[in-house]
Amino acid sequence: MDTSTIFKNSMNNGKIILRFLLIFITIFISCFAFGCTGGVxxxxxxxxxxxxxxxxxxxxxxxxxxxxxxxxxxxxxxxxxxxxxxxxxxxxxxxxxxxxxxxxxxxxxxxxxxxxxxxxxxxxxxxxxxxxxxxxxxxxxxxxxxxxxxxxxxxxxxxxxxxxxxxxxxxxxxxxxxxxxxxxxxxxxxxxxxxxxxxxxxxxxxxxxxxxxxxxxxxxxxxxxxxxxxxxxxxxxxxxxxxxxxxxxxxTADDALAYNILNNYLKRSRLNLRNSDLKATAELTNVNTKILVKENNGSMRIDINISGKLRIAELEIFNETNISSKKLKVEIENTFEEMVKTMIEKTLFKARDEINSDIIGFGRRMRMLNPAVYDLLFANTDYLSLMVFNSINIDLSIANLGDLDISRY
Amino acid sequence: MFSYVTMPIIKISSGTNIIILIFLSLAYLVILDAPLIYFANKNRNRSFLETTENICAIIKVALFLYLITLAYSIFVFNSIVIQFMKASITPGIPEWGITLAVLIAAFANSYKGVGVLARVSVIFVLILLFSILLFALFSIPDLDISRLLPVYEKSNFMELNKCAILIATISTEATILVFFGGCINEKLSIKRTYITSITIYLICLIIIVLPTIMILGNKYAPMLLNPYYTFARQIKLYDSLERFHILSILAGFPCIIMRIGTKSLIGKEIIDTIFKKKTRNGIVILVFILVIMISMNMFKNFKIVLLNLNFYANIMLIGHILLIIICFGIWIAKKKSCNDKRYGTGGS
Amino acid sequence: MINGASNNIALDKKIDEIRKALGDSFDVVTETVSLVHDQIITAYIDGFIDRDLMNRDIITPLKNVIFEPIIESNTNCITKKALDVYEFANEILTGQFGIYYKNEYFLFDIRKWEKRAIQTPDAENVTRGPKEGFTEDLITNTVLIRRRLKSPEFIIDQVKIGNKTKTLIGIGYIKGLADCDVVSQIKLKLQLIDVDGVTESGKIEQYLERKPLGLVSGIGLTQKPDIAVTRLLEGKVLILCDGTPHVLTIPELFIDNFKTAEDYYHRVFFGTFLRLMRVIGFLISIFLPGLAVAITTYNMEMLPVSYLETIIGAVANTPFPQVIEILFLIIMLELLKESGTRLPKTIGSAVSIVGALIIGDAAVRAGIVSAPSVMIVALTAVSSFIIPNLNEFTTIFRFVFLGLGAFLGILGIGIGVVFMVTQLASIDSFGVPILSLKSKNIWRDTIFRVPFKKQKYYEFAKQDGYINDI
Structure with missing residues (x-):
């Protein structure tokens, strides 16, 4: 590039920038004049x-x-x-x-x-x-x-x-x-x-x-x-x-808890238990629910597996002397499992039979896994009546007995 | 970065398996671009203008049609920006204000030529990548993978391929190489550059589309005007800001302006080709932009049809195929004439 | 005697001739000195030469010569001859001592004048690293560089610019490292400068750049010899101008504005952190007012409720929209900056205190502006001082973004960004686009500084490689 063109270019660029400035000014003026602002x-x-x-x-x-x-x-x-x-x-x-x-x-x-x-x-x-x-x-x-x-x-x-x-x-x-x-x-x-x-x-x-x-x-x-x-x-x-x-x-509140457990939404919740043998409060955490939905002879077969951890917050045993610590642990776990299972079953049946609503989304799961079958059998019918709860397995384990010395039990 | 605004992949694909679609559309994109890349690679130091020296009437007509396609595409871009801005960001600003702002920015951008455009685009793509990565990262706590699980409702072979081709045509960008062949540095490997850009495109697509589907669901997302914007609105920044969706606009908006700018520059190249004359950037681009502004008024009543994404994709598909045919026609004709010449000299 | 008298008349005529060539000012000294056999005419500018040296090494030895003196051999200085009286006068004006004897013009370089001592430059203060700064004297400056760069490849070419001032300009570069094209282009452009006078390198800068109306020039500035040497080693070219301590470095990438000498002397992580801070400061100083207005007028959904409530509470009783408040405060800031710079240091600091503390607080208390606006502008002001080199750029674009943000909200900011980046991308410094980041080595010393062991000084790629300009 020779120098004359360099100087020529610089002159041209000057003009261009001037032009841009003019455009800017035009925009601003037009904005002012026509009230081109929509802010509050x-x-x-x-x-x-x-x-x-x-x-x-x-x-x-x-x-x-x-x-x-x-x-x-x-x-x-x-x-x-x-x-x-x-x-x-x-x-x-x-x-x-x-x-x-x-x-x-x-x-x-x-x-x-x-x-x-x-x-x-x-x-x-x-x-x-x-x-x-x-x-x-x-x-x-x-x-x-x-x-x-x-x-x-x-x-x-x-x-x-x-x-x-x-x-x-x-x-x-x-x-x-x-x-x-x-x-x-x-x-x-x-x-x-x-x-x-x-x-x-x-x-x-x-x-x-x-x-x-x-x-x-x-x-x-x-x-x-x-x-x-x-x-x-x-x-x-x-x-x-x-x-x-x-x-x-x-x-109800129990149904809400069951809903949260089934959908894996639960972070932490307290379960209260009282029967003739013991009175306990436990925190339910780390809940992991797996729902398997299968088609079986025109019905929707549902298997639910729930695992979770319990942290004992309060425990009172009425006839303490006869129970060894391990046995007690299993018993507590079983009691809580039974409790949760009853709760979930109650909610599932209530949702299916009374309210007639698939709030857990079994149909969605079925459709994801086997869309052809869903379209054929369930899409155009009220499939809630075709749902069969085959098994509900609950596995809760005590992870923590609180800060108390474990040997006490 | 059209996908950034309207997310064709979500809108066109409603119901089909999105992951398959992403990769399938990428394959189609490569197939559609391959001839153009080949052409550009073989004519490195010449732009389309020089390659079509002996321009014939058919090519002129074809190029003119492609010019209309380009104009239509700029019109669509602009209208989408306006539609979106009016609906979500700045409802108070009149339509002409937004149009003026967008088109002046695009004009300023393309006026400076391809070199500046390329350099600017590198910067904006980096900003864009940064922003989408940020949104993807902050969306992790809210992602629901079950919403992504495949839905095969319409995922038959034909449907998938049809969607993939349409998405691929919307995203084709290789045309720029054909028109600005002369500006490519000799040391640069076109193939490598193309692979890089395709990879960036894929990354963008994955980190834009998948989180959006996982947060908004595949029924709700296609209904929205701009699913990515709605997705960005949902992201929380740990109590420091309510939301920071504005960043997505700040990063995405310049990219649309770049697209409009590039397209008007291609339009200018085509006009040069047709009239066999080097015209000044400014005048031609200004005319181009004026045409768009006039057409905005003219087609007001057909807007719904013209802005339909399927319609747009089809038009672009036709335009694109046209371009490929032209390129190859010229290429083969040139080769043939070269061979004839060699044969002629050999004979004498 | 008749002969002597005629000789005297001839000498008087010569003195007149010389004085005429020199401009006949009161500081021009022309004297007739009688020797044993003959008389000579001495000519010099008062205060420009070392009088002791003149008496000891030139006048005294000549007076002691019994026979007819031979000027070259009878003086103790290196002697140069001028062809005519005009060359003689020109050299004397540059500070040489001249003797006219028997139709011959002799020149002696015994220059000495008062000059500022080497001091720490105000603008580039460092806590660690050399404190020396360039002075107004070209030779001192070249010595400062040469002392750090003892290489025969380091070359300083000389050009004189200014029909009247005849300012000496040095073009320094390292042969083999600097791009020859850039060097020859600079020389050519410098030679073509047709101007009466150059008093500062800023004037040369504007003659050299391709786009005189651009906000960034692609030409760097430094007052420190260690930075100048670093730049030389990076393959850049220096332009030293006599009479100013500001040395130009060419080509200057945009990213170079974010670097300081200290970055290289600190640990890698801290150096990188400082650079990041500078980039953030740069972004804040440009975007914050515009973005704040855009967000609080168009996108309030971004702000947490409690902050929004504070803003609403603060602006509830102020009379103006926020954009006007911020505009008023920014203009006030610029006024204060300008008055603080121009006034003597002691008064200057008083003015800034009055401005910053009293006016700001009074404005808030009087309900003219709101506290958040003051905070935004204060933050902008603090950030703008981080990169003094880009002061012009940030100040202008701050106003542009404020306007765009107020009128078009976030859309306006986006458009402004496009304009700004396009503007920057279109500027090149002698063939090197200032936004160029193509060369691999440049990546190693941008915002992130790679340890020196993994870094090599780089040569500039002539183009940024992607696409040539058309």
């Missing part, structure tokens, strides 16, 4: 913390949103921050569709509704029992970006709606935050509740050979009032079973 300033948003959806007998939706009230939140400096406690306001909106109901709420407040920090979605049972309403709900959740898939999904008895926002909320001041906190703690420590994110509900409801579940919230009368005069508490035990996107019925 943080001060103009209303953060929802929990949402309740209801459908009345006339087919109208009612939505209640718990919106965080930030008017007293201070300016971020520490001295004012320390006195600040979050408050919330509850807003109700009605409409023929969910979108309309929510629009009617946003019409009432002076800020833009901001739903992606929503923690909890609660649906009343009368809405959940309406298949069409649930389908509308799922459709609304998928379509609208501002309401995301993270919140926990619960079903509540519609008679308890009034009480819901007057319940005891622990150390939090918002129901959404409270439920979120409880769920996160209980997911690790207790298997008596089922906690499902909206996303999982949506995926399960679309899955072939699987029915969705949701959490269950029930309001119970508290024994004593708290300082704010709140008389009610939330119970998270149990689960809500669906079939084909329609709410069937609630299941």
């Amino acid at each position: 300033e943080p001060r103009n948003i209303a953060i929802t913390n929990s949402a309740l959806y209801d459908l009345d007998g006339n087919g109208n939706y009612h939505v209640l949103l718990e919106i965080i009230d930030l008017t007293n939140s201070g300016d971020g400096r520490s001295d004012e921050q320390s006195n600040y406690k979050r408050n919330s306001i509850i807003k109700r909106g009605d409409g023929a569709t969910l979108a309309q109901a929510i629009t009617s709420i946003s019409d009432q407040i002076d800020k833009t509704l901001f739903g992606t920090h929503n923690r909890v979605r609660i649906i009343t049972d009368r809405m959940a029992k309406n298949k069409q309403a649930m389908q509308e709900f799922v459709d609304f959740m998928i379509r609208n970006d501002e309401f995301d898939e993270r919140p926990w999904l619960f079903i509540i008895n519609h008679e308890d709606i009034e009480k819901l926002f007057t319940v005891f909320v622990g150390l939090e001041s918002l129901i959404g935050e409270y439920i979120d906190g409880v769920v996160k703690t209980r997911k690790l420590n207790s298997g008596c509740g089922v906690f499902v994110e909206t996303l999982k509900y949506i995926i399960d409801s679309m899955e072939i050979g699987q029915d969705a579940v949701a959490g269950r919230i029930s309001i119970i009368q508290s024994d004593d009032e708290d300082q704010n005069g709140r008389k009610f508490e939330i119970s998270f035990d149990g689960l809500s079973a669906f079939k084909d996107n329609k709410f069937m019925n609630y299941l």
